[in-house]
Amino acid sequence: MAENKMAKEIVKGKVAKSKIARAQNANGGLWFEIKRQLVHVLLGLLVLISALKDRESTLWFLLVLILIGVLLSLLQLKFRFALVESLLRKFEREKYRKRFPFKGALFFLTGCLLVLKIFSFDIALASIAILTFSDSVSHVIGLYGKRKNPLNTTKNIEGAFAGFVAGTIAGAFFVPFALAL
Known part of the structure; x- marks a missing residue:
């Protein structure tokens, strides 16, 4: 209830009215999108x-998680397990929940598995950090943006810039700053 009130106040203040309203209506609210991005970062x-602790074990762990995830996704499409559905309702967009949980x-x-396997360790870590932070930050800040991106009109300049800055900072923990750019 509080997030709806906050979203209504933001919308009344004409801050990125259409994007916030869309986020609020499409999937259960602004808080839904923020929760999704927090899970992404975590x-x-x-x-x-x-x-960082053990690259080889992480590769195996990711492979097992992916295989379990694919199996669970296929089973969920067929059987709609109540427990899994309740988890998906909290974090998955409706259109994917029904087509590709x-x-x-x-x-x-x-993506994490592939970069850890293919690239040098520092590049792989930087890539994962950039994906983790740039994607989440750009999405959340993009909800408030006003200027359309001429290359993709469903996105905006503010979100893209915020994602670029967040990704560069995150990547710079693992590679030189110039390379993180």
Whole structure:
């Protein structure tokens, strides 16, 4: 209830009215999108910390998680388990919940597995950090943005810039700043 009041006040203040209203109406509110992005950041941090401790074990762990996730996604499409559905309702967008449950998490984990396997360790860690932070920050800040991105009119300049800054800072923890750019 409080998030609806906050969102209404923001909308009345004409701060990115259409995007916030869309986020509020599409999936259960602004808080829903913020929760999704917090899970995204926590998942990324978990992968980073795990990889820093033991890269090889992390590769196996990611592979097992991906396989379990794909299996669970397929089973969920067929049987609609109540417990899994309740979890998905909290964090998954409705359109993916019905067509491809766990899509975002599976793609994220697959990307992490691939970069850890293919690239040098520092580049892989920087890539995961950049994805983790730039994606989440750009999405949340983008809800408040006003200037349309000429390359993609569903996005805005403020979100893209915030994501760029967050990703650069995150990547710079693992590679030189110039490379993180």
